[in-house]
Amino acid sequence: MKRGSTLFLKIAVFLIGTPILALCLFGLPMVAKEAVDSYSEFAYVLYGILIVMYISAIPFFIALYQAFKLLSYIDKNEAFADISVKALKNIKYCAISISSFYVVGMPLFYFMAEVDDAPGIIVIGLIIIFASLVIAVFAAVLQRLLKEAIAIKSENDLTV
Numbered sequence: 001m002k003r004g005s006t007l008f009l010k011i012a013v014f015l016i017g018t019p020i021l022a023l024c025l026f027g028l029p030m031v032a033k034e035a036v037d038s039y040s041e042f043a044y045v046l047y048g049i050l051i052v053m054y055i056s057a058i059p060f061f062i063a064l065y066q067a068f069k070l071l072s073y074i075d076k077n078e079a080f081a082d083i084s085v086k087a088l089k090n091i092k093y094c095a096i097s098i099s100s101f102y103v104v105g106m107p108l109f110y111f112m113a114e115v116d117d118a119p120g121i122i123v124i125g126l127i128i129i130f131a132s133l134v135i136a137v138f139a140a141v142l143q144r145l146l147k148e149a150i151a152i153k154s155e156n157d158l159t160v
Helices: 003-038 040-075 080-114 121-159
Strands: none
Touching: 003 040, 040 080, 080 121
C-alpha cells in the first residue's frame, strides 16, 4: 500500500480527534457553566450527561490511537500480524464501552429532553450508541478476517 493513502488516513484520524479534544477542553465546561446559570435545579442531570461524555472520551481517544497504530503497522508491512489483530480487538472493545456508557446515561438524556422539551437530545444519544455499535461490529469482522488471512498466510509460508 502506498504511504500516501496511509498518510491521508493518519491525517483523517488526527482531524477526527481534534474537535472532540476541543469539545472536551472548551465546549463541555461552557455547557456546565451555562447549566448552573440556566437550570440550577436540574444541573445535576446535565452534570451526569457531561460525566458520561467525558468518560466516553477516554475510550474514544484510545480507539483513535489504536487506529493510528494500525496504520503504522500497514506502513511497515506488518498488517498481517497478531499486533494488527490486537489493535482491532482494542478498537472493538473501545467502541463497545462507548456504546455502554451512553446506554447507561440514556435515562439522563431522556430526563433532560423532558425538562428542556427537546426530543433531539434523545436522538443524539441513540446515534452515538448505534454508531459505536456499528464500529464495534465492523472491527470484529475485520478482526476475524485478519485472523483467517494470517492463518492462511502462515499455512502458505509453511508449504512453500
